[in-house]
Amino acid sequence: MLMIPGPTPVPEKVLLALAKHPIGHRSREFSDLQGEITARLKWLHQTQNDVLILAASGTGAMEAGIINFLSPGDRVLVGCNGKFGERWAAVCQAYSLQVETITAEWGKPLDPQQFQATLEADRDRAIKAVIVTHSETSTGVLNDLAAISQFVKAHEKALLIVDAVTSLGATNVPMDAWGIDVIASGSQKGFMIPPGLGFVAVSPKAWEAYKTATLPRFYLDLGKYRKDAAKNTTPFTPPVNLFFALQVALQMMQAEGLDAIFQRHDRLMRATQAAVQALGLPLFAAPGAGSPAITAVAPTQVEAEQVRATMKKHYDIVLAGGQDHLKGKIFRIGHLGFVAERDILAAIAALEASLVELGYSGFTAGAGVAAAASIFAKG
Known part of the structure; x- marks a missing residue:
């Protein structure tokens, strides 16, 4: 049972779609398939703009989103409050961009006012792009993209490039309404399919x-993808069976509806947070900054890795660990994609039992499950 921020659980309908016999990627059937998928991707991104599909991970999608629109020496502003914000700064440096960072301590959200001050001080409009991780997967923090986007729009010249890898399909990311120029995401998160596809929406x-x-580009040259997407085809061989899976997953998402999807993820987040706190375990993300995709927990009286090991050994439930300097200090509970209330209750019950197994007694038996159930009862 995967309770991590990716890969996420895959619905049976989607698994069965993966098992279909492949079709030719230059066939009329595949062209029709891609046409349907593209329309549904635009719905999910809340945009009339291009949404392009790459055979890549979320990192590949983000790299494409950076290198296609910038030149060596361009000044870029990168928000860094976790592993992935720092990764995008490293990507920019690898391509000889002039990187300036706005930082926050891991576990705390980026301050939109710092973006405002830096952008307003850029009198010559030299900043070419602002790069922001919406949901920082490494810490379970959701950054205030809506506020940051307003300051980027006021700058007028800078592009807003967004890592929405664990936010798209979990919370509101209205591309056109917020004026986002590039959105990157990956298939193994809110899309509910296995890893292998990256998505880049472009204004x-x-x-x-x-x-x-x-900047140099070839396989990740989005101009090629745009040209071929206009004919419902691809410049290179796509993973055909992942397209079958994506078709079914997007159909499921559209049947549920955007508002219902966002409300479900918010409910799962609140229930998980309430359960963890009822067990006497500290949340890692600052109050009010939690991500609807994942909840990070920073235990002080029990070792995070022992919790993860016990959960997997006794209950076959996989939690995510900490990354970089947080390794061994936090564990992360994913509640993204094909996750329901039943999954949260099962995971919390197993967490309670694991804590007892490890000798932790800082809670009343059943407190976590009761706290989560109370949130679910309220809706």
Whole structure:
């Protein structure tokens, strides 16, 4: 039972779609399939813009989102409050971009006012892009993308490039309404399918920047994908069976509806947070900054890795560990994608039993399950 931020659980309908015999990727059947998928992807991104599909991970999608619209020496502003924000800064440095970071302590959200101050101070409009991780997977923090986007729009020149890998399909990311120029995401998160596909949504403003961008690119040249997507095809061989899976998953998501999807993830987050606190375990994310995709827990009286090992050994439930300097200090409970209230209750019950097994007694038996159930009862 996967309770991690990716790969996430895959619905049976989607698994069965994966088992279909492949079709030719230059066939009329595949073209029709891609046409349907593209329309549904635009619905999910809440956009009229291009949404392109890559055979890549979320990191590949983000790298494509950076290198297609910038040139060596361009000044970029990168928000860093976790492993993935720092990764995008490293990608930019690898491509000889001039990187300036806005940072926050891991576990705390980025301060939109710092973006505002830096952007307003850029009198010459030299900042070419602002790069933000919406849901910082490493810490379970959701950054205030809506506020940051307003300051980027006021700057007028800078592109807003967003890592929405664990936020798209879990919380509201309205591309057109917020004026986001590039959104990158990956298939193994809110999309509810296995790893292997990356998605990049691109605004007209970003395409204008593409015309003069000079960073090297070939396989990740989004211009090629855009040209072929207009004909419902791909420039390179796609993972056909993942397209079958994506078709079914997007159909399921559209049947549930965006508001219902967002409300479900918010409910699962609140229930998980309430349960963890009822067990006397500290949340790692700052109050009010939790992500609807994942809850990070920072235990002080029991070792995080022992919790994870016990959960897996006795209950076959997999939790995520900490990354970089947080390794061994936190564990993370995923509640993203194909996850229901039943899954949260099962995971919390197993967590309670694991804590007892490890000799932790800082809670009343059943307190975690009761706290989660109370949230679910309220809706």
